[in-house]
Amino acid sequence: MKEFKLVKKIDDLRYPPLEKHVGARLWRLSEMWKRLFDEEMVALGYPYFAEACSNILRFVDPKGVGQAAIVKRMGLSKQAVQQLIDELVSEGVLRRMPDPDDGRSNIIVLTQAGLAALHDANLVKRKIEQRCMKLLGQSKLTQLNEMLDALADDLQTLETK
DSSP states (O other), X not given: OOOOOOSSOGGGOOOOOOOOOHHHHHHHHHHHHHHHHHHHHHHTTXXXXXXXXXXXXXXXXXXXXXXXXHHHHHTOOXXXXXXXXXXXXXXXXXXXXXXXXXXXXXXXXXXXXXXXXXXXXXXXXXXXXXHHHXXXXXXXXXXXXXXXXXXXXXXXXXXXX
């Protein structure tokens, strides 16, 4: 019987260390910010902010948006987006209206309750930003915002190529 030798023992295989790059830092900060935001919104009486369905809200324009556009923006399946919208419709946050340009499609709009939630969301966002300003100071926070905008604008050009 032929004997096989492994080139390396399994215990010798090592994974490279995770690099601390700007993307990892931005991801970490984004997750922390979102967690703080969601906790505040839940405390204000908006329990759906602790659920995945709340992610839809950032894609709904003030005048409404086509459901197909939400699917494209989120990069999820039609069925997944449909389910998330259904949850917010049942919460009374969103409603569907027929698309006047396409009878087979819907426009997703905020209800009065949805608009009230977004008003409170803006207050919570300002509260979190005030915390950031206390840490960094107004000048550095302004610089940070400008740098983040510049990075986003530059990286967005890569998406269109």
